[in-house]
Amino acid sequence: MRATRPLALAAAGALALTACGGGDSVDTGGGGDGGGDNTLVAAVSAQPDQLDPHVTTAYASFQVLENVYDTLVVPDPEDLTMQPSLATEWETSEDDLEWRFTLRDGVTFHDGSEFDSADVVYSYNRIIDEELSNSFRFQNVESVEADGPETVVIRLTQPTPNLLERIGSFKGMAILPENAAEDLDLTTEANGTGPFQLESSDASSTVLTAYEDYWDGAPSVDGVEFRYITEPAAALTALQNGEVQWTDNVPPQQIESLGDDDSVELETTASVDYWYMSMNYARPPFDNRDVRRAISFAIDREEVAEAAWFGAAQANQTAIPEDSFFYYDYAPFERDPEQARQLLAQAGVTTPLTMGLMVTDEYPETVTAAQVIAGQLEEVGITVEIETLDFATWLDRQGEGDYDAFFLGWLGNLDPAAYYQEQHQTDGPNNYQGYSNPQVDQLLQQGATETEDEARKAIYDQAAQIIVDDVSYLYLYNPDVVQAWAPGLSGYQIRADKAINFENVELP
Amino acid sequence: MVVLAGVSVIVFGLVHLVPGDPVRLALGTRFSQDTYDALRERSGLDQPLVTQFFDWLGRALSGDLGVSFRSGDTVTSLIAERLPATLTLAFASILVALVIAVPLGTISALRPRSIIDRFATLISQFGISVPEFWMAIVLILVFAGTLGWLPSGGYVPLSEDPLGWLERLVMPAVVTGVVSGSVITRFVRSSVLEALGADHVRTARAKGLPERQVFTWHVLRNALLPLVTVTGVQLAYLLSGVVVVEIVFSWPGLGQLALQSVQARDYPVLQGAILLFAIVFLVINLVVDLLYTAIDPRIRR
Numbered sequence: 182m183r184a185t186r187p188l189a190l191a192a193a194g195a196l197a198l199t200a201c202g203g204g205d206s207v208d209t210g211g212g213g214d215g216g217g218d219n220t221l222v223a224a225v226s227a228q229p230d231q232l233d234p235h236v237t238t239a240y241a242s243f244q245v246l247e248n249v250y251d252t253l254v255v256p257d258p259e260d261l262t263m264q265p266s267l268a269t270e271w272e273t274s275e276d277d278l279e280w281r282f283t284l285r286d287g288v289t290f291h292d293g294s295e296f297d298s299a300d301v302v303y304s305y306n307r308i309i310d311e312e313l314s315n316s317f318r319f320q321n322v323e324s325v326e327a328d329g330p331e332t333v334v335i336r337l338t339q340p341t342p343n344l345l346e347r348i349g350s351f352k353g354m355a356i357l358p359e360n361a362a363e364d365l366d367l368t369t370e371a372n373g374t375g376p377f378q379l380e381s382s383d384a385s386s387t388v389l390t391a392y393e394d395y396w397d398g399a400p401s402v403d404g405v406e407f408r409y410i411t412e413p414a415a416a417l418t419a420l421q422n423g424e425v426q427w428t429d430n431v432p433p434q435q436i437e438s439l440g441d442d443d444s445v446e447l448e449t450t451a452s453v454d455y456w457y458m459s460m461n462y463a464r465p466p467f468d469n470r471d472v473r474r475a476i477s478f479a480i481d482r483e484e485v486a487e488a489a490w491f492g493a494a495q496a497n498q499t500a501i502p503e504d505s506f507f508y509y510d511y512a513p514f515e516r517d518p519e520q521a522r523q524l525l526a527q528a529g530v531t532t533p534l535t536m537g538l539m540v541t542d543e544y545p546e547t548v549t550a551a552q553v554i555a556g557q558l559e560e561v562g563i564t565v566e567i568e569t570l571d572f573a574t575w576l577d578r579q580g581e582g583d584y585d586a587f588f589l590g591w592l593g594n595l596d597p598a599a600y601y602q603e604q605h606q607t608d609g610p611n612n613y614q615g616y617s618n619p620q621v622d623q624l625l626q627q628g629a630t631e632t633e634d635e636a637r638k639a640i641y642d643q644a645a646q647i648i649v650d651d652v653s654y655l656y657l658y659n660p661d662v663v664q665a666w667a668p669g670l671s672g673y674q675i676r677a678d679k680a681i682n683f684e685n686v687e688l689p
Numbered sequence: 690m691v692v693l694a695g696v697s698v699i700v701f702g703l704v705h706l707v708p709g710d711p712v713r714l715a716l717g718t719r720f721s722q723d724t725y726d727a728l729r730e731r732s733g734l735d736q737p738l739v740t741q742f743f744d745w746l747g748r749a750l751s752g753d754l755g756v757s758f759r760s761g762d763t764v765t766s767l768i769a770e771r772l773p774a775t776l777t778l779a780f781a782s783i784l785v786a787l788v789i790a791v792p793l794g795t796i797s798a799l800r801p802r803s804i805i806d807r808f809a810t811l812i813s814q815f816g817i818s819v820p821e822f823w824m825a826i827v828l829i830l831v832f833a834g835t836l837g838w839l840p841s842g843g844y845v846p847l848s849e850d851p852l853g854w855l856e857r858l859v860m861p862a863v864v865t866g867v868v869s870g871s872v873i874t875r876f877v878r879s880s881v882l883e884a885l886g887a888d889h890v891r892t893a894r895a896k897g898l899p900e901r902q903v904f905t906w907h908v909l910r911n912a913l914l915p916l917v918t919v920t921g922v923q924l925a926y927l928l929s930g931v932v933v934v935e936i937v938f939s940w941p942g943l944g945q946l947a948l949q950s951v952q953a954r955d956y957p958v959l960q961g962a963i964l965l966f967a968i969v970f971l972v973i974n975l976v977v978d979l980l981y982t983a984i985d986p987r988i989r990r
Contacts, residue, residue: 230953231760238716312727314716368761384770384941385844410842412937414826418834419841543952573709573954580713610721 219403221670221686224416224428228409229387232379233367234355235304235313240592243352244429244681245387245407250355250373253282253301253333254345258674258682260506261453261595263345267296267356267374268333277340277632282333288396290358291371291378298327303359305335305348315354317610318347342632343596350595351680376400376684385409401672401687417665420445426667426688429681433491433546436663446668448675449493449661455500455600456489456547456590458538458554458655462615464585466530473652474514475524476536479561480554481516486658489550494660499645500591500600502659504677506634507597509642511649521561532562539579539587543572547588550657554588579613590660593678597641598629605644605653616653696967697749697960701742704959711758711954732758745960754964755957759950764961767946774844775942778865778934779927781858783920785866786873791916793870794877795909801882809874816871821864825937828860842939861938865931869923876919880912887911913984921977928973929966 229242234250237243253268268282288296305325308316321344323336335344348354358364358372365372371379377389377400390404408425410416416430421444431439431447439447460467460476467473482496495503498512525532536558540551548569555565570578578584594600602625603609607617624644631637648654664675669689674682712729729735733744745755754764793813797806833841839856847854884890885908893903930944943962950958982988 228949231762233761236761312721312724314720314724316724317721320721366761384774384946385939408843408939409941410939412826412842412939415829415833415841415937415939418829422833422837422841424840571709571952573707573711573714573952576713577708577710580710 219688220406221402221427221683221688222406222408222425224410224419224425224430225407226409226411226416226430228384229382231368232371232382234352235308235315238314245389246352246355247680247682248377248389248405248684249371249375249379250352251375252349252352252354252356254349256350256595256678256680258676261678263349266349278337280335280344281328282335284331284333285396286331288374289394290374291392294358296356296374297330298333299359300356301325301333302327304356307357307362318354340630340632342630342637343598346596346599350678351593377405380404397684400684402683405683420665420667423667426670427664427673429664431663431665433493436491436493439665443668445665446670447663447665449663450675450677451495451502451504451659452662452679453502453505453594453677454590454592455497455502455659456588456657458586458588458657459614460586460652461582461584463582466528466534467585469528470651471524471528472530473655475521475528475561476558476563477514477652477655478517478524479521479558479563480655481557482657484557485550485553488553489546490660493663494658496658498656499649500654500656501597502677507638507641509645511646513650518561525562533564534562535564535566537566537568537585539568539570539575539584541572541575542569544590551588582613595678597637601625601641601644601648602629605648614653616651618647618651621647692971693967697746697964700960700963701745704956705738707954709954711956714953715758754961757955757958759953759955759958764957767958768943768961768965771941771943771946773846774940775928775930777858778861778931778940778942779924781862782865782869782927783924785862786870786923787920789866789870790873790877794874795881798878798881798885809878813871813874816867821868821933822937824867825860825864825934828864829937832860842937844941861934861940864934865927869927873916873919873923876915877912880915881908884908884911910984914981917977917980917984921973925970925973928969
């Protein structure tokens with residue numbers, strides 16, 4: 182853990198990136214001649230499942246789409262606060278129920294057509310009306326309407342302080358041209374306003390070319406080729422022998438040794454993902470708070486993080502990582518087997534107690550971590566039976582409530598509501614464990630509508646404290662984002678939300 | 690045709706019996722119930738299984754294998770996209786396998802218990818027992834990493850870049866070829882040995898035919914039958930995709946497609962792929978049978 186932080190700082194200093202708010206990036210021109218030489222080749226671990234930003238939920242797709250589409254607002258690469266993008270400014274009404282967004286002038290889609298408010302209205306209503314995967318992000322939205330070509334008005338049913346996060350945290354909320362779904366086959370074609378346009382996509386790679394008329398200045402490279410290399414050792418070899426210039430598929434066990442390797446530049450940063458264990462409240466004795474607390478006391482999170490990620494993860498007893506504004510420094514569970522045993526005895530549990538722990542090979546590192554957890558719990562008299570399932574079966578069992586405990590993560594969270602609300606509210610859509618605490622419900626409801634940041638943080642701090650004390654989730658760690666590239670590559674910034682943006686990248 | 694009809698029923702049944710919900714997988718972890726219901730209806734999964742089967746069968750008979758849940762592409766185009774890579778690798782591997790197996794198996798049969806025989810046994814034992822994954826990684830680290838002679842993986846069509854095509858084909862073909870070759874070597878050895886001991890060979894020798902002619906006309910030709918059979922089986926296996934090798938070498942073949950569609954419970958793609966594999970097996974069996982009659986006149990009767 183200690184080894185990875187200075188690395189991130191050292192290399193980040195070399196980069197100067199402006200947020201998308203303005204500022205002209207250098208136009209290298211070149212008018213699309215040649216092609217091959219000035220193209221960045223990036224090794225990613227999987228093929229995009231499809232390219233419709235409103236439909237896909239796959240990270241592999243968003244790696245590509247990040248560079249093709251824009252949203253009204255975007256997370257700042259440094260601190261992930263929401264910055265202008267296709268919207269230049271916005272204001273809210275007195276009662277916080279109406280948001281007016283002023284749109285950027287002079288933006289064109291890749292086919293040359295002008296961008297205006299009708300495109301925004303079309304895109305958002307497509308998600309809402311067709312009940313696409315991100316429609317839950319508009320649950321407080323009453324209407325999306327144009328007020329002239331340059332203004333979009335969003336009306337809400339209740340104050341929604343995290344509206345910007347809801348519409349801008351990733352390219353799943355991309356703005357498509359009006360009637361795009363009728364004019365194009367969006368699963369394989371794209372027409373965005375982003376820095377690159379889609380050239381081709383097949384079973385080996387997806388190729389993008391620079392969009393010369395991009396509103397924030399044409400990208401520095403002529404194009405980007407995303408090449409799918411699933412095996413991390415092969416991806417690293419390809420980077421070392423110069424076949425690719427960038428990869429996020431680094432073998433975790435090599436992270437430490439690569440720090441001293443001159444042939445690659447490695448960077449890590451804490452991600453906004455968190456991994457946790459959750460116990461089934463419908464299965465005694467896991468409905469007993471003392472039993473859950475005993476298990477929490479029995480676990481050494483540092484050791485689990487080390488086993489899963491070879492040090493490239495930060496142990497955390499709450500969900501939100503240290504770099505976030507909403508981070509809450511709360512760590513009541515130092516490993517204490519003695520206290521764990523006492524709590525188990527107090528709960529009247531006869532040891533050895535057997536607990537099934539459901540993990541999925543979709544995330545192989547969780548299987549390793551589960552073995553470490555099993556070893557730690559063995560010491561306090563709990564026998565863990567690890568069940569390794571494929572993800573489809575895993576999800577089925579989670580949905581049916583057929584488990585004692587499971588191990589999974591939540592990825593790509595930006596707002597505290599995303600971290601806590603759906604998971605811990607009574608009968609929340611992702612409250613599979615069955616947690617219910619009226620005090621937490623009240624706090625989460627308050628937090629969802631409080632518009633002042635400091636006050637919001639205080640509310641979520643309180644909620645987090647109760648959630649951690651009750652062990653609704655047993656939080657374990659935030660893994661680092663780990664990426665490597667060719668020495669001399671510049672203009673690229675590693676980001677905590679794992680968005681991969683090649684707009685300003687320059688080849689060595 | 691009867692076999693294919695049976696296969697399609699079994700394929701459809703098995704694929705739907707596997708636990709896992711494609712709609713939940715497609716939506717990831719955050720979605721509303723309305724979204725779930727809408728997608729379920731759109732993909733036809735809300736219909737009774739029997740209705741789904743006859744819908745699928747009706748369309749399959751006219752060559753339409755449906756649309757992937759995952760990508761929205763047609764199943765036929767997804768398979769067609771990956772077919773050239775799979776065909777290339779399968780035939781190149783069989784070539785490598787035969788180049789290894791035929792000489793090695795024959796020589797070790799002609800000199801049983803000699804040094805060469807022991808060496809051949811050792812090699813084929815190695816090829817069968819060493820995991821493909823390990824062999825593939827070692828080749829990448831040595832030839833793409835340390836020596837830098839070959840690209841670490843990928844695929845380019847022959848028509849676009851013949852040299853690049855060949856460079857990328859070498860390592861995966863060697864790995865799968867060594868494995869298949871090891872299996873075939875053993876068959877070659879035992880069938881040559883058997884043919885050598887046959888009565889008609891003794892007769893041929895007794896009537897004073899030169900050893901060379903005895904070998905080509907009486908031994909090899911008889912040893913060819915089992916070789917054709919086992920090569921056919923190996924080819925069918927290679928054509929249905931070699932998942933591990935495809936993944937390690939980023940080879941965009943049918944094995945990867947099948948694996949992805951299992952993971953995503955992408956029923957239409959999975960059904961299409963399995964149906965294709967069944968057809969491949971049937972066709973290869975047919976070809977092997979035809980070859981039999983060409984090689985062995987006795988079977989024609």
